[in-house]
Amino acid sequence: MNATDALAAAKQASSDGKLSETAVENIQCWLTEDRYAQYRDQVAAEIAEEKWQALDDAFWTIIPFGTGGRRGRMYPIGSNAINDRTIGESAQGLADYVVEYHKGQKDLSCVIAYDTRHKSRHFAELCAGIMVAAGFKVYFLDDYRATPQLSYAVRYKNCDCGIMVTASHNPPSDNAVKVYWSSGAQVLPPHDKAIIDGVMSCEEIRVAPFDQALAEGKVEIITKEIDEAFLKVTAEQAFKGSRDVRILYTPLHGVGAEAVMPLLAADGFSEVEVYGPHEEKSGDFPNVPGHVSNPENKAVFEAPIEHAKANGFDLILATDPDCDRLGVAAPKTLDASGEWGTFNGNQIGALLADYILGKRKEAGTLSADHYVVKTLVTTELIRSLCDSYGVQCISDLLVGFKYIAEAMDANGPDKFVFGTEESHGYLVGQYCRDKDGAVACMLLSELAAELKQRGVSMHDHLAELYRTHGLHQEYLINLVMEGSEGMAAMQRLMKAFRETPPKSMAGIPVTRVRDYLNSVATDTASGEQSPLDGPVGNLIIMDLAEEGNYVAARPSGTEPKIKLYVFTKLGADESQDLDAAAAKLGQRLEALESDMRTFAKENS
Structure with a gap:
């Protein structure tokens, strides 16, 4: 089938309801424009085979830059897929x-x-x-390495930019590029928009042969140099204390072992084992449930917990495939053979914040000028902890660790103590500008050893924080909405949250709607609107009548889904009987989730 006939067939398929109009528009570009000439036959062949669903998925939109770069499902052709053309456009636009x-x-x-x-x-x-080909000297990490190592390397080598090829914790079908600026942080406005403009207008992709560039010294391998320097600077973030704890570590088939294991050894941890079934480096993630290596998913811990219970481990650590996120499981009591439980990202963030602030206070290295950074959808327990230690909490941030990095530089990195986001991302120190699963592993291991020495389980320690600061419970609902129909549904749902939000949820009145896209807050009782200070982005927060209870909604910047965040809280006085408090908030969370799902179903 030639290009003319292929385009006619695509248009007919659209008339028959088999292809979206936007898919036909993008297919037309790939069939007729010179910049896509090498893909023309492949596009025509798939049209001839009437692969309408695959073609619609691959062409219905142009894959965007989100919170972490350009990410999506791999497919050899298509404007909405990860392939040589879309990756090439991304690098060319950056260059x-x-x-x-x-x-x-x-x-x-x-x-x-x-x-x-x-x-x-x-x-x-x-x-x-x-x-x-664009005139850059390229420093290349010539083996699987962690995203925080890339961020660090950009700063260490004083580079103008960086590229990390990873889709983080997405399914095996996906890949991506994360694009970094000279700061070591992922690109921020106005650079991100300018790069996107360059990507969208990219005509020719100019490529120098890799082997030739390597032979000519235009590509330089720096793997060993970065490994050594990164280990040194991350080990400097350690605190003194006990190291008597048995650790089971799983890289979930990713790159983490190369960063985590040397760091734990350098920090004095001698009893660390890599969980064998997850040790293989594989993009198929063969031995994790659903083949999704996400430490936010409790299921990835099920098999490691059985191994840990049988072999006397005190702690399980898991990092995602590019080792920038940390997941944790620990025994409920000091008996490792008994019941275990996992911690969500907010709980890990609170445990680390309290540990780091406590150690800094002991060392006399905290002042009122020091600060912790979190996002708008990260637990307010972090703020309460900051207040108790007399440090600032900077929290008026959109989702994405690049905004935490921006806040570090805007407020002075010398006074930065800790950065955390609910999606299991954590950072200390000044050495990089992205979340670091390796350093989080080290600090969490130190906390576990300290608690073991004190005869306290990590779960009991968290419970004590709740009794002191009030029980905070949060829940994340992921509504997957794929393809062009999913995008339309997401837009309808976000519009409904803005214009006709629920009057109440879980029987609690909604008192205010904060719309960060339009920078306006609406009093739901009076309908009066007032300016909303803060960042501008597609995020809505609905405050409930009970203080500290609210829900939030935003489209994911990296996956085809809307994320609904539910936040509940009781005061310290109501949290002394923690079982009763947890039961009360558990019922509230269930009711909030039910109401949010019902609203979403009715309005998408």
Whole structure:
């Protein structure tokens, strides 16, 4: 089938309801424009085979830059898929913008790293060739390495930008590029928009052969250099104390062992075992439930917990495939053979915040000028902890660790203590500007050893924090909405939250709606609107009549889903009987979830 006939067939398929109009528009570009010439036959062949659903998925939109870069399902063709063209456009758009931004500057440089996913090495070499062709010196991590190592390497080598090839904790079908600025943080406004403009207008992708660039010294391998420097600087974040704890670590088939194991050893932990069934580096993530290596998912801990119970481990640590997120499980009591439980991202953040602030206070290195950073959808227990230690809590941030990095630099990194977000991301120190699963593993291990020495389980320690600061419970609802129909449903639902929000949830009146996209807060009783200070982004928060209880909604920046966040709280006086408090909030969470799901079903 030639291009003309293929386009006619695609248009007919759209008339028959088999392809969206936007898919036909993008298919037309790939069939007729010179920049897509090498893919023309492949597109035509799939049209000839009437692969309408696959074509609609691959072409219904142009894959966007989200909170973490450009991420999606891999497919050989398509504007809404990860492939050589969309990855190439991303690298070319970055290269062109950096060249323009530093107009006249020579010696531009870029660091590139990659994880264990399918085609990650291929995409990394492709990006390297594009950056070299644009005049950059490329520093290349020549093996599977962690995202925080890439962030650190950008700063360590004083580079102008960086590229990490990873889709983090997404399914095996996905891949992505995360794009970093010279700060070591993922790109922020106005750079992100300018790069997107460059990507969208990219005509020609210029690529230097990787092997030739390597032979000519235009690509330099720095794996060993970064490994050594990263280990040194992360080990400097340690606190003194007991190291008597048995740790089971799972990299969930990702890159984490190369960062976590040396760091734990350097910090004095001698009894650490890598969980064998998850040790293989594989983009298929074969031995985790559903083949999704996400430490937020309790199911990934089920098999490791059985191994830990049988072999006397005190703690289980899990990092996602690119080792920037941490998940944790521990025994409910000091008996490792008894019942175990996992911790969610907010709970880990609170445990780490209290530990780090406590250690800093002991050392006399805290002042009223020091600060902790969290996002708008991260537990307010962090704020209460900051208040108790007399430090600031900066929290008026959109979702995405790049905003925490921005706050670090805006407020002075010398006074930065800790950054945390509910999706299991944590950072201390100044060495990088992204979340670091390795350093979080080290600090959590230190806390576990200290608690073991005191004869307290980690779960009991968290319970004590709740009695002191009030019980905080949060819940995340993921509403998956794939494809063009899903995008339309997401837009309808967010519109409904803005214009016709629920009057009450779980029997508690909704008193205010905070719309961060339009920077307006609406009093639901009077309908009066007032300016809303804060960041601008597609986030809505609905405050309930009971203080500290609220719900939030936002489309994910990395996956085809809407995330609904539910926050509940009781005061310290109501939290002394923790079982009764937990039962009360548990019922409230269930009711809030039910009401949110019902509203979403009716309005999407």
